[in-house]
Amino acid sequence: MAVVLQGRLLSSDTNGFGALHVEEGGIFLLDEGVPSRTDGKETQGQFCIEEQFLVPGLCDAHVHLRTSEEVQRSRCFGVYGLRDAGTRDGSGLSLSDGSRVCSAASALVPEKGYGGFLGVRVSDIVDCQRHLRALQGKGISYVKVIGSGVVNRNTGEVEPGGFPEEFLSRIVQDAADLGLSVSAHANGDQAIRSAVKAGVRSVEHGFLMSSETLRMLADRGVYWVPTVYALAGSPPGTAQADGGTLALREVLLTQLVNLSVALEAGVRVALGTDAGSPGIGFGEAVLREMDWWRSAGLSLQQILKAAVLHSAELCGFRRFASFRDGRPLSLVAVSETDGRISARPVLFDGREVGPCREDEPTALGRRLLR
Ligand SMILES: [Zn+2]
Secondary structure, X not given: OEEEEEEEEEOOOOEEEEEEEEOHHHOEEEEEOOOOOOOOEEEOOEEEEEEEEEEXXXXXXXXXXXXXXXXXXXXXXXXXXXEXXXXXXXXXXXXXXXXOEEEOOOEEEEOOOOOHHHEEEEOOHHHHHHHHHHHHHHOOOOEEEEOOOOEOOOOOOEOOOOOOHHHHHHHHHHHHHOOOOEEEEEOOHHHHHHHHHHOOOEEEEOOOOOHHHHHHHHHHOOEEEOOHHHHHOOOOOOHHHHOOOHHHHHHHHHHHHHHHHXXXXXXXXXXXXXXXXXXXXXXXXXXXHHHHHHHOOOOHHHHHHHHHHHHHHHHOOOOOOOOOOOOOXXXXXXXXXXXXXXXXXXXXXXXXXXXXXXXXXXXXXXXXXX
């Protein structure tokens, strides 16, 4: 029996109401703009279910990847794409496949200050060039650099760290010569602005950014990966989220306001979580990040545009966000109930995902496509 899934299709080649007729093995037919049918009814040998949004997969554009279990766990939450932002030993690189997982291996980190656990410390530009060539030789997808420290959760201030603008500019040039783009961990308006002026492709985190700098991102086509949940540490509306220091709450509030400003200004916002950092779980963090964006007033459609289209673009995954790529269907159903966003992995390359948890009912694909 075929299954008809209908809802709002959001992909790089569809945007609007439609239906996917899925046969065994994930072979599918796409109908755009078909009229709505009654949910859960079996007609003419087809089982029809209605979902709010149907997407080819969510993509987490900022994780720190170490094991294949983390890739599997992400899939259980509908997160089929991952962009590894680096670890000290570069363990994420062996999991990179260029189509759903990409990796910077190890970040380039200044001799002093934040970031030693994320990559390799470089002493000067010559040392930096040596590491760049070594990383390129290993097959990294992009270069990750440390452009500032982190936001202190108690004081709300940015701790010391990061390369100065001139050094960042050199890294961007040297990386470009090797055919690589650069992404910068940057917090605090000055550091973010320096990174943008240096020519980075994306700003990671970007806490405490001014609206002028946001406009610079828009003008120069720089991606922004805001990682709200990574700093908040708990979902919006929970006691922990409301109980942070006043300074922390102010930083978060600025980030949420900036999200709305960024979308209005046309900044390409991608969704990332810092999964792999303490307390930030793979897959689930994407949903909690989405909850935060929702609390900032963004629509589910705007959020999915970031989490599916922009994140995959930033990773350089050419076919990830398409329903028309010729492969068996990959599909995730995303919906919102009582202010919480959930995602169900339906199919991954035509096959069911999982089992994800022992106590969980079988995946939608398994229940319906047999
Ligand atoms: Zn990170």
